[in-house]
Amino acid sequence: MRVLSGIQPTGRPHWGNYFGAITQYIALQDAEQAFYFIANLHALTTVRDKELLAQYTLDSAIDLLALGLDPDQAVLFVQSDVPEVSELCWLLLTGTPMGLLERCHAYKDKKAKGLSSGAGLFTYPVLQAADILAYDSDTVPVGEDQVQHIEVCRDIAGSFNHQFGEVFVLPKSKVLDSSARVPGTDGEKMSKSYDNTLAVFEESKAQKKQIMRIATDSRPMDQPKDPDEDILYQLYSLVASEAEREEMATMYRQGGFGYGDVKKSLAAAAEAFFAEARAQRDDWASRPEDVREILNTGAAFARKKAGEVLRRAQEACGLKGY
Numbered sequence: 001m002r003v004l005s006g007i008q009p010t011g012r013p014h015w016g017n018y019f020g021a022i023t024q025y026i027a028l029q030d031a032e033q034a035f036y037f038i039a040n041l042h043a044l045t046t047v048r049d050k051e052l053l054a055q056y057t058l059d060s061a062i063d064l065l066a067l068g069l070d071p072d073q074a075v076l077f078v079q080s081d082v083p084e085v086s087e088l089c090w091l092l093l094t095g096t097p098m099g100l101l102e103r104c105h106a107y108k109d110k111k112a113k114g115l116s117s118g119a120g121l122f123t124y125p126v127l128q129a130a131d132i133l134a135y136d137s138d139t140v141p142v143g144e145d146q147v148q149h150i151e152v153c154r155d156i157a158g159s160f161n162h163q164f165g166e167v168f169v170l171p172k173s174k175v176l177d178s179s180a181r182v183p184g185t186d187g188e189k190m191s192k193s194y195d196n197t198l199a200v201f202e203e204s205k206a207q208k209k210q211i212m213r214i215a216t217d218s219r220p221m222d223q224p225k226d227p228d229e230d231i232l233y234q235l236y237s238l239v240a241s242e243a244e245r246e247e248m249a250t251m252y253r254q255g256g257f258g259y260g261d262v263k264k265s266l267a268a269a270a271e272a273f274f275a276e277a278r279a280q281r282d283d284w285a286s287r288p289e290d291v292r293e294i295l296n297t298g299a300a301f302a303r304k305k306a307g308e309v310l311r312r313a314q315e316a317c318g319l320k321g322y
Helices: 014-026 050-066 083-093 098-102 105-112 126-132 144-164 204-212 231-239 241-253 259-273 274-285 288-317
Strands: 002-007 032-037 074-078 139-142 171-175
Touching: 002 126, 002 171, 014 139, 014 231, 032 288, 050 074, 050 274, 050 288, 074 288, 083 126, 083 144, 083 288, 098 126, 098 204, 126 144, 139 144, 144 171, 144 288, 171 288, 204 241, 231 241, 231 259, 241 259, 259 274, 274 288
Parallel strands: 002 032, 002 139, 032 074, 139 171
Antiparallel strands: none
């Protein structure tokens, strides 16, 4: 099995990113081979400040390393350091129907809202397909809302194969565990778009203040409550031990507690849960040259594989061998 996943460098990871995706990506790094890249070319559709994009890119690599990505097990690199992918994207674009791209969610949703969008957003799925196909990836972990992108990739690759022969491996999606959905501080799905996130690497005092500001209902303290319907308990369940979760759930069902106590327990559990990752991040951040070396080594390995696939595609469609 060859796994591939990309992380957009558009800001610091929050609990939704971590529990909903990153932990599951990292769990797959002991596959036969795993490629993880910082998708800075994709980020250009939203981040238009060069210093910010450069910093986000390095920060994303540091974050992944701190959260458990092992460069001895997985290939970690920056998307733009593998130019073969951009060239492969053009080969795929030449045969991709406009109608297929017009039906893709990101472009369709933005158009429906009357928002302007560039050609980068419109052709985003083709670059994403090139990302996947360049490494002969057969497994791509995605959320349920991203399955369409893998189907588009299969359609594009299948069309190319039909026209020029069996060039590309057709990937399959591995849908991430939907139970890992993380509620935001307002009860909606945690998302930067909703400004309702808790950052993984937030300083403890600042995060405690955020947690203490989470709105709760006005039910009396002595009234029993269903823990599974409460945002605080759902968040607490992510960072507490099994015994702590059971104890908290029992307290909810019995009643006679204040939400302030739950918030304090949540803040303390979060601080303990992320303590090692935060310490690891401080260590990696103090050694940026080591991080860059890991990225350069990963890019060299990725370029070798992407180069093989690109040459295969070039020969198939007549760009080589004349």
